[in-house]
Amino acid sequence: MNTADMKSRHTGGSLRTGLPSTAFMLAATAYFLLPLWWLAVAASKSAGDLTTTPSLWFSDVHLAQNLQELWTRDDHIYVRWLLNSLLYAGGGAALGTLLAAMTGYALAKYDFPGRQAAFSVILASVLVPVTALTLPVFLMMSQLDLTDTYLAVLLPSLVSPFGVYLARIYSEASVPDELLEAARLDGAGEFRIFLTVSIRLIMPGLITIFLFQFAGIWNNFFLPLIMLSDQKLYPVTLGLNLWNSQVIHDPVLRTTVITGSAVSILPLVIAFLLLQRHWRSGLAAGSLKG
Incomplete structure (x- = not known):
C-alpha cells in the first residue's frame, strides 16, 4: 500500500469518527440555545401573539x-x-x-x-x-x-x-x-x-x-x-x-x-x-x- 492510499484511509476514518462527534455537539448546542431563542422570540411578541403564533418564530414585533x-x-x-x-x-x-x-x-x-x-x-x-x-x-x-x-x-x-x-x-x-x-x-x-x-x-x-x-x-x-x-x-x-x-x-x-x-x-x-x-x-x- 502506497503513502497516498494510507493517507486516504486515514482521512476517511477520521471523517467517520468525527461526524458523530460533530453531530452530537451540534445537537447539544441547539438543546442549550433553544430556550434562549424562545425567550428572545417571546419577548418580542404581544400578549395575544404568544398563544396564537408559532412559539419559535417571530410575528409582529x-x-x-x-x-x-x-x-x-x-x-x-x-x-x-x-x-x-x-x-x-x-x-x-x-x-x-x-x-x-x-x-x-x-x-x-x-x-x-x-x-x-x-x-x-x-x-x-x-x-x-x-x-x-x-x-x-x-x-x-x-x-x-x-x-x-x-x-x-x-x-x-x-x-x-x-x-x-x-x-x-x-x-x-x-x-x-x-x-x-x-x-x-x-x-x-x-x-x-x-x-x-x-x-x-x-x-x-x-x-x-x-x-x-x-x-x-x-x-x-x-x-x-x-x-x-x-x-x-x-x-x-x-x-x-x-x-x-x-x-x-x-x-x-x-x-x-x-x-x-x-x-x-x-x-x-x-x-x-x-x-x-x-x-x-x-x-x-x-x-x-x-
Whole structure:
C-alpha cells in the first residue's frame, strides 16, 4: 500500500469518527440555545401573539412596547430590582473573591497549626448544598436583627468554599516562594506583598472565581426568598417570580415577565463576554495546575 492510499484511509476514518462527534455537539448546542431563542422570540411578541403564533418564530414585533411596560410597571420597580441584583451580585462577587483569594493564599503560602484541617473542612463544605444552610443563616440573621435588609443577602454571599479551593490551587502553582522571600528581604510587609505581587500572579484564577460568584449570586432565589419581605429589596429573580404569581389575575403580565427574564440575563452575558479571555485562560490554567 502506497503513502497516498494510507493517507486516504486515514482521512476517511477520521471523517467517520468525527461526524458523530460533530453531530452530537451540534445537537447539544441547539438543546442549550433553544430556550434562549424562545425567550428572545417571546419577548418580542404581544400578549395575544404568544398563544396564537408559532412559539419559535417571530410575528409582529412589540419589543419596544414590552420594554416600555417593563420599565414603567409598578412605579419602575423592575429597575429597582435590577439595581438590587447588581448590588448583591457585583458587591458580593467582588468582596467574596477578595476573601477567597486571601484565604486560599494563606492556606497555600503560610505554614500554621491546623492548616490542613482547616482546608479539609473548607473542601468538605463544598459538598454541602447551599439550600441546607439557608435556614441556619436565617436564624443567625434574625438574632442579629438583619433580616429584610440588604446585608441579609449580601453577607452570606461573601462565603465561597469553592473559591477558596481555586485560590489555593492558583496560589500554590503561580506564586513562587523565592519571589516572596525576595520581597520580604526588600522590606515589604505580608499584606503589601499580597496586594502588589501575589494578586497579580493569580489574577486569571480570581476572575474565574468572580464570574462563578457573580453568576451564582445573580441566579440565587432561595436565600432572598427567605430573607426578604420588602419588595423594594428584591433581586430581579424574586421580583419576576412575584409578577409570575400574579399572571393568573392579569394575563397581560405574562409578556412583561418574559421580557424581564430576557433583560435579566444581559448582565451575565456582558460580564462573561468582557472577561472571556481571562476566564478561559483561568479555567485552562486551573485544569493543568489542579
